[in-house]
Amino acid sequence: MRTFRRNRKIEKLKSATESSQPDHSPDLLTGKYDEDLEMIKKAFEKSSDVILREFKIGEAKKIKAAVIYADGLADATTIHNFILESLMNETHEVVPPTHLFSQPSLLEWAKNVRLAVGNISEITHYDELYTMVLSGNTIILVDGFTGAISASTAGWEDRGVTEPSAQTVVRGPREGFSENIRTNTALIRRKIKDSNLHCEEKKIGRVTKTNVAIMYIKGIVNDKVVEEVHQRLDQIDIDGILEGGYIEELIQDETYTPFPTIYNTERPDVVAGNLLEGRVAIIVDGTPFVLVVPALFIQNFQVSEDYYQRADIATLLRMLRIICFLIALVGPSFYVAVTTYHQEMLPTPLLISLAAQREGVPFPAFVEAIIMEVTFEILREAGIRMPRAVGQAVSIVGALVLGQAAVEAGIVSASMVIVVSITAISNFVFPAYNMAISVRMLRFLMMFLAASFGLYGITLGLLALLLHLNSLRSFGIPYMAPFAPFVLEDQRDTLFRLPHWRLLSRPRLVNQKNMRRQTDAIATKQHQKN
Incomplete structure (x- = not known):
């Protein structure tokens, strides 16, 4: 129903645009x-x-x-x-x-x-x-x-294949997408040498006429998802597409949500892995970031390096990312709630220490947290926008100097500086940058609930967040799959990763056919013994 209403809105906007512009029928060449x-x-x-x-x-x-x-x-x-x-x-x-x-x-x-x-x-x-x-x-x-x-004589200069700057790995390929759509499709073709890997192209944008490629593996992908991708792309009526973010916002299922329902990456190996699971890749000319649909919540905590390391190492790192997600989301909120409403939960020595630190601070804990969080957001944004040679140094030195000066001036307590620093560092652990931005926005809402209702407010916020996540869809697939609905077979590659010889099937809700990825090694060995 939500998709139908969105499609009706797009059709109305499209008809209004067409009625407001004169009809320019293309003229034929005369032959003279x-x-x-x-x-x-x-x-x-x-x-x-x-x-x-x-x-x-x-x-x-x-x-x-x-x-x-x-x-x-x-x-x-x-x-x-x-x-x-x-x-x-x-x-x-x-x-x-x-x-x-x-x-x-x-x-x-x-x-x-x-x-x-x-x-x-x-x-x-x-x-x-x-x-x-x-x-x-x-x-x-x-x-x-x-x-x-x-x-065909296209031959403009491009950046070439370089190492991805936003998604780096310790072990794995060092090649990343470029701004040339043909280079990007070739990088994917190098990974998947199969004639069933289809690449369909169309032009979007009345003025820019941007080339957009849709790649999927026939026989693995859900045909309904491919049809839905084509339908949504065909409904786009806009003057220009300059980056994949335009398309991402125009075709996503839910507009009013802080969570990304379309995954983006600049790594060919990540796109190849998603295609093998039955997903569809949308490649936009002029950007090194490729869109992948449908996207799941747990996908934002998985990186390609998880499949290049041993299973136990990958599992440990995934657990660490989930813990960092919780710290980044409710870390300052929990500190505000405990120090404001629930002091009895703290050990007496720790409570005395916190009280001594806050003795000269004129603001309540909530205002302290807001001041420090806003200051850190300003420093982080300044570090990104400044020249690369000085940006990182300015952001680090600025955080140290301002934090120390704020504590000595009695504006904030030292414990609050520690909490905000741990929260900020945890936010950098997320592999997906757009998920990290979502958590940064939600953190302020959780702090407001903690300052208003204490731990009850945090609980209420987490319940509302969980309900919202379960209501989301990505091209018809539940966003919280395989947790809700719960699919036992898919738990082999979610919070933890089993060895490759145990990953026998593709995600069930993403892929509706050709579920088998490999033969069962244990069953084969048993058959050989018998």
Whole structure:
């Protein structure tokens, strides 16, 4: 029902946008060389980076032709060596003029005889022609041919494959996605060499026309999830997509939630692992972060390195992340509740020590916590936005100096500085950055409940949080799976990880078919003994 209401809202917005804009039906190429060329020149007259080169082809050099490409987006070497030189050189293999301009003949002649480039297609509309030029392709216009020929010559400079900066590991691959969509799909193809790995592309954005690729493994993925992904992407009607965050916000199931219901990563091995579990990857051109759906809550506490270490080490680290999640969420709240309402819970020596520290502090514990948390958030944001050479040093030194000065000035107590520091360090343990931001927001709400109702307020907040998490869906899959609903088979790879030879099946709620990942090693050994 929630998805239906969201789809109706998108349809209304789309119809309103279409009604407010004039109808621009794409015009066909006329087939008249001079008119088509004049129209193209007019469209790009203010674009100095679009190159238009006219020449003549044929043995008698009587056939007028032109190539159009965008400098910087197309590979100039490919254009010169494999298009211009091939067409302008005299040869006896040129098709006679009487057959050259029939609709299929020129295209076949270009494909099979003259042009040594990878992908060649026919263009019949001006809008399609402009999009191809601005995507790095080269357009070939020939006098007498009613359409145009598009040759794949994309060759712009990109960042290349480097180590991911946001998701580092001690053991594992050091390669990360780049801003080039074709590089990203190739990195995934390197991991999964299977013809069932499908890659479907579409353009989103009326102005930017951003390339978006959808990758999944046929036979493993749930076909309904793939259909839902296509449906939601097709309903997007926006002028531009500059990063995957645009799409993430437009296709997510629930808008008003602090928790991420779509997973993002810049590691090809993580995407490959999710595809093998039956998920769908959404790759957006221009960003190194790939979206993965459906996403689960427990997925934000798992990293690829868990599967490269021994099972006992991976289990210990996962438990540590869960403990850090609880500390980051309710650490300051618990301190505020105990020191304000429940002093009897503390041992007498500790209570006396805390009372001595707070003797000169003029603010209640809640105000102390707010001051320190806001100050630390300012320092953290400043450290991120400042130049990398000085940002980290400024944030660390600033925290130490301000914390020490605040204690000496009597504004906050030393124990509060310790609590906020442990909370901040615990927040950095989360592998998923957007989950860490969610906890940072919820921490302030939990502190307010603790200051108002003590431990009862914290309990009430955690219950409300648990109910909210259980109400979330990610492309139809319960967000808290496999805990709610509880799936015993999937507990092998959640809070703890069993050895690889015990991970026999894929997640049941994510994958509805081809559940088996490997044969049962124990059953095989028993069969061999018998």
